[in-house]
Amino acid sequence: MSTSLEKQRARDGWLLSAPALVLLVFAAAGPLLIVATYAFLTPGDYSGVVWDFTLKAWFQVLFERDIFDDSISMADAHLSIFWRSIRLSLLTTILTFLFGLPTAWFIATRPAKQRAAWLFLITIPFWTNLLIRTFAIMEVIRYDGLLNKALLGIGLIETPLRIMYTDTAVLIGMTYVYLPLMVLPMFAAIDRLDIRLIEASYDLYATRLKVLTKIILPIVRPGIIAGSILVFVPSIGAYVTPRVLGGGKKMMVGNFIELQFGAGRNWPLGAALSLILLLIVSVALIFYVRVSTRSDSDG
Amino acid sequence: MIEISKVSKVFGSGDAAVAALKDVDATIQENEFFTLLGPSGCGKTTLLRLIAGFDHPTGGTIRLAGDDITYLPPNKRPVNTVFQNYALFPHMTVAGNIAFGLEMLGQSKTQIAETVDKMLDLVQMQALRNRYTTEISGGQQQRVALARALAPQPKVLLLDEPLSALDLKLRKEMQIELKRLQSETGITFVFVTHDQEEALTMSDRIAVMRDGHILQVGSPRDIYNHPVDRFVADFIGETNFLTARVAGKKVKLTSGDVIAAGDVSRHGEGAEVTVAVRPEQVRIGEAGAKGGIAATVNQTVYFGTDTHIHLKLGDGSDLVARLQSPPSGESGLSQGAAVSVQFTDGAVQVLES
Amino acid sequence: MAEFGRRKFSATALPGFSTVAAITFIVLYAPIVTLVIYSFNASDSVALWGGFSAKWYGIAWQNTHVQEATIRSIIIAVSASAIATTVATMAALGTTRRGKYSGQTLIYIMINQPLMVPEIVTAVALLIFFASIKVATGYTGLIYLIVAHSAFCVPFAYLPIRARLEGMDLTLETAAADLYSTPFRTFRRVTLPLLAPGIAAGAMLAFVISLDDVVITEFVKSAGQDTLPTYMLGQLRRAVTPEVNAIATALLCLTVLLLTLFFLLTRKRG
Numbered sequence: 001m002s003t004s005l006e007k008q009r010a011r012d013g014w015l016l017s018a019p020a021l022v023l024l025v026f027a028a029a030g031p032l033l034i035v036a037t038y039a040f041l042t043p044g045d046y047s048g049v050v051w052d053f054t055l056k057a058w059f060q061v062l063f064e065r066d067i068f069d070d071s072i073s074m075a076d077a078h079l080s081i082f083w084r085s086i087r088l089s090l091l092t093t094i095l096t097f098l099f100g101l102p103t104a105w106f107i108a109t110r111p112a113k114q115r116a117a118w119l120f121l122i123t124i125p126f127w128t129n130l131l132i133r134t135f136a137i138m139e140v141i142r143y144d145g146l147l148n149k150a151l152l153g154i155g156l157i158e159t160p161l162r163i164m165y166t167d168t169a170v171l172i173g174m175t176y177v178y179l180p181l182m183v184l185p186m187f188a189a190i191d192r193l194d195i196r197l198i199e200a201s202y203d204l205y206a207t208r209l210k211v212l213t214k215i216i217l218p219i220v221r222p223g224i225i226a227g228s229i230l231v232f233v234p235s236i237g238a239y240v241t242p243r244v245l246g247g248g249k250k251m252m253v254g255n256f257i258e259l260q261f262g263a264g265r266n267w268p269l270g271a272a273l274s275l276i277l278l279l280i281v282s283v284a285l286i287f288y289v290r291v292s293t294r295s296d297s298d299g
Numbered sequence: 300m301i302e303i304s305k306v307s308k309v310f311g312s313g314d315a316a317v318a319a320l321k322d323v324d325a326t327i328q329e330n331e332f333f334t335l336l337g338p339s340g341c342g343k344t345t346l347l348r349l350i351a352g353f354d355h356p357t358g359g360t361i362r363l364a365g366d367d368i369t370y371l372p373p374n375k376r377p378v379n380t381v382f383q384n385y386a387l388f389p390h391m392t393v394a395g396n397i398a399f400g401l402e403m404l405g406q407s408k409t410q411i412a413e414t415v416d417k418m419l420d421l422v423q424m425q426a427l428r429n430r431y432t433t434e435i436s437g438g439q440q441q442r443v444a445l446a447r448a449l450a451p452q453p454k455v456l457l458l459d460e461p462l463s464a465l466d467l468k469l470r471k472e473m474q475i476e477l478k479r480l481q482s483e484t485g486i487t488f489v490f491v492t493h494d495q496e497e498a499l500t501m502s503d504r505i506a507v508m509r510d511g512h513i514l515q516v517g518s519p520r521d522i523y524n525h526p527v528d529r530f531v532a533d534f535i536g537e538t539n540f541l542t543a544r545v546a547g548k549k550v551k552l553t554s555g556d557v558i559a560a561g562d563v564s565r566h567g568e569g570a571e572v573t574v575a576v577r578p579e580q581v582r583i584g585e586a587g588a589k590g591g592i593a594a595t596v597n598q599t600v601y602f603g604t605d606t607h608i609h610l611k612l613g614d615g616s617d618l619v620a621r622l623q624s625p626p627s628g629e630s631g632l633s634q635g636a637a638v639s640v641q642f643t644d645g646a647v648q649v650l651e652s
Numbered sequence: 653m654a655e656f657g658r659r660k661f662s663a664t665a666l667p668g669f670s671t672v673a674a675i676t677f678i679v680l681y682a683p684i685v686t687l688v689i690y691s692f693n694a695s696d697s698v699a700l701w702g703g704f705s706a707k708w709y710g711i712a713w714q715n716t717h718v719q720e721a722t723i724r725s726i727i728i729a730v731s732a733s734a735i736a737t738t739v740a741t742m743a744a745l746g747t748t749r750r751g752k753y754s755g756q757t758l759i760y761i762m763i764n765q766p767l768m769v770p771e772i773v774t775a776v777a778l779l780i781f782f783a784s785i786k787v788a789t790g791y792t793g794l795i796y797l798i799v800a801h802s803a804f805c806v807p808f809a810y811l812p813i814r815a816r817l818e819g820m821d822l823t824l825e826t827a828a829a830d831l832y833s834t835p836f837r838t839f840r841r842v843t844l845p846l847l848a849p850g851i852a853a854g855a856m857l858a859f860v861i862s863l864d865d866v867v868i869t870e871f872v873k874s875a876g877q878d879t880l881p882t883y884m885l886g887q888l889r890r891a892v893t894p895e896v897n898a899i900a901t902a903l904l905c906l907t908v909l910l911l912t913l914f915f916l917l918t919r920k921r922g
Contacts, residue, residue, distance in 0.1 A: 351830060352829075352830075353826055353829070353830075372829070373826070373829040373830050374829045374830070374831075374832045374833055374834060375832075378830075379830055379831065380826075380827070380830045382823050382826075382827060384821070384823060386821065386823040386824050386826065386827035387827075388824060388827075388828075388842060388846075389824075389846070390845045390846055399828070399831050399833070399841075400830075400831030400832055400833075403828075403831055403832040403833045403834075403837065404832050447831070448830075448831075451831065451832065
């Protein structure tokens with residue numbers, strides 16, 4: 001009798017989930033298979049693909065063939081775009097951590113009544129349109145923006161800094177837009193931390209530094225890992241922020257993919273690049289699942 | 300009223316199977332306050348849920364007023380439940396909660412209004428009728444839960460440890476209240492609890508359960524004074540257990556003293572038996588008193604109204620006596636004092652097993 | 653001993669942490685506040701302050717592109733959040749409170765899949781997929797955008813509904829059954845009303861997420877199907893006027909309003 005109940009439970013569960021699954025297969029997961037297929041086809045003359053199987057797109061990711069003498073060399077431009085994406089994403093993760101940890105700590109240690117309000121202050125930027133936030137930071141760092149005016153005003157610089165359309169601009173922008181993603185999971189982890197553990201370690205003669213490194217960081221580790229993944233994954237796939245702040249010059253993978261579907265007219269290359277991006281993200285997520293399940297069994 | 304025959308319930312299957320009820324038989328009379336008493340995991344709540352219809356037994360039948368209701372869904376049984384956490388609908392008012400069952404039964408608006416009114420009076424919640432159930436105290440929620448379950452006038456009211464969430468003082472009040480409601484409505488109450496004191500004060504009859512079995516069914520006095528076995532004696536109230544051998548119509552304790560005990564006819568001469576005696580039936584007299592058992596005072600523990608005297612008999616076995624504390628609070632029995640011990644007539648019970 | 657004696661001990665104080673937190677909050681809000689202030693700039697520049705004026709709001713209001721983009725954004729967000737919330741509610745009912753069954757993890761992964769795949773990858777996948785459908789059918793209406801938005805809104809609608817369901821006391825439904833309620837009436841009278849705040853919260857998140865989307869919309873839209881965000885993205889290529897600030901400020905206000913509602917809805921009772 002219990003097995004038939006289980007069967008019915010599974011059947012009802014699948015039936016109720018079916019509309020959502022159909023929608024997601026149609027407009028999210030399914031089309032990814034088309035991308036996977038396109039990566040092995042030949043680009044069409046103007047756009048789209050010709051149904052000829054080839055590995056050329058994958059070859060093009062790493063190498064380029066000189067149009068005059070047919071010699072093969074590493075595709076430096078492609079590699080530098082990947083390298084920039086990874087470097088900027090890692091730096092963004094580190095910067096958001098350095099700003100985020102004290103902020104999360106500050107919010108978690110407020111009196112219970114204030115805490116919701118501080119948290120709300122972090123949540124507003126979190127839900128505010130990414131484009132609006134990118135636009136807002138652009139207004140600050142541009143040549144005649146607030147930052148340069150302030151620095152000129154206090155006499156720290158004599159000529160305005162040219163930040164826009166550099167890697168620095170993209171880094172500042174991504175740190176700014178993804179900071180709440182780092183603060184929220186770290187806050188959740190710190191919030192669960194029992195303050196008496198800290199009191200106990202002070203009671204046992206620990207210094208502040210020891211309390212931070214031996215008690216707080218190990219216990220908050222799951223939050224740090226979750227926050228890092230939440231920042232790294234959208235950073236590596238970022239499109240809007242590098243497009244607005246990096247201009248056409250300082251591309252990241254996301255912009256480079258778009259280029260293949262636009263002016264580049266090389267859909268298979270774009271598809272191959274998408275799959276590589278998906279692979280990087282999957283590796284990051286698998287790493288996260290591994291690490292977080294391990295820290296679960298530790299505790 | 301309710302006939303439970305050969306009811307068993309197994310949770311899980313294969314190696315993970317756990318038998319919560321094992322061939323339970325019981326009959327609950329009409330208008331009775333019947334209590335299922337036992338430690339957690341004894342199967343009392345499982346049995347209640349089977350009567351309510353929230354779960355089906357693995358075997359056996361349950362009859363209500365002669366009809367087989369074993370597999371009837373809960374919404375088709377004239378049985379209502381007061382849940383342990385009350386399970387009041389948070390999105391409805393006090394009156395809305397009480398009206399719910401009546402609406403589901405398809406009663407007319409005027410009829411519902413009338414019954415709700417009557418119920419609010421019965422549990423003295425008229426003043427809070429339009430409050431949401433999240434805005435009233437625990438004791439008040441308890442009353443609403445009762446009124447809600449009583450409103451459809453069920454044949455049986457099931458109560459799943461309904462007083463466990465209340466503090467001691469409120470619990471005492473609600474015990475009296477429940478008893479009053481039962482006699483006023485004339486509805487059969489089946490009450491589940493792990494609190495032996497609660498069971499003794501309120502019940503007409505008690506079924507003591509352990510490991511999916513009913514060990515003993517009887518009136519509170521029956522169960523307290525004539526427990527069938529060591530578990531029942533130990534679970535209900537405090538008890539001293541002494542080992543003895545049958546000697547004629549009396550028993551001989553390991554200390555060598557021969558004392559009068561209950562019916563020993565079932566045991567052969569010289570058979571080893573366990574005898575039980577309640578601490579309040581132990582009398583302490585001066586050392587050497589005639590017919591007394593020699594003992595020494597080991598420790599006295601003051602409990603306010605009572606004082607417990609921990610004694611050691613000649614063979615080293617332990618015995619606890621409960622005395623009413625004298626006005627001075629001093630029992631006058633110091634550690635190491637030699638005393639003699641006697642038992643009240645008929646106080647010593649020979650346990651069946 | 654004097655240096656220990658006076659200062660109050662606090663177990664949670666760490667040197668410099670409050671300072672960094674203060675800087676973080678200032679850095680987070682300064683650009684947003686600046687953006688809002690400059691939306692009231694009387695001059696044509698986003699850099700030079702020319703006095704207070706609400707004229708850019710008027711200009712944006714009169715702009716037919718903005719009007720059309722706004723209407724389009726709202727149509728898409730309303731439809732997508734309605735669809736996403738409906739299917740997410742059903743899925744949440746199907747994946748909670750019924751014990752484990754085979755395939756549950758798969759359903760869970762499928763529902764959260766849009767959160768795991770980079771938006772740009774989903775965007776190009778939909779571009780390819782919908783482009784071929786557009787060629788085959790000749791239909792280029794808003795449906796593509798609505799379907800795409802519905803899909804990526806599902807996990808956002810699902811999470812608060814699932815959370816609400818998991819926090820719901822199962823004995824309430826048992827109690828309803830005990831009080832002669834049929835399963836359908838129990839769902840309508842007990843489950844659904846108790847679930848309502850979760851559903852409303854899910855719908856609101858889905859609405860905000862749809863309203864904010866840039867990347868997928870940019871790739872899926874046909875010619876002349878700009879939403880407010882893609883319109884703004886297009887404007888950023890040109891000389892920016894405070895009109896963009898005005899549109900951004902209006903969107904920002906809407907987001908804050910919806911978020912406040914969301915918090916009030918999900919706040920624990922008592």
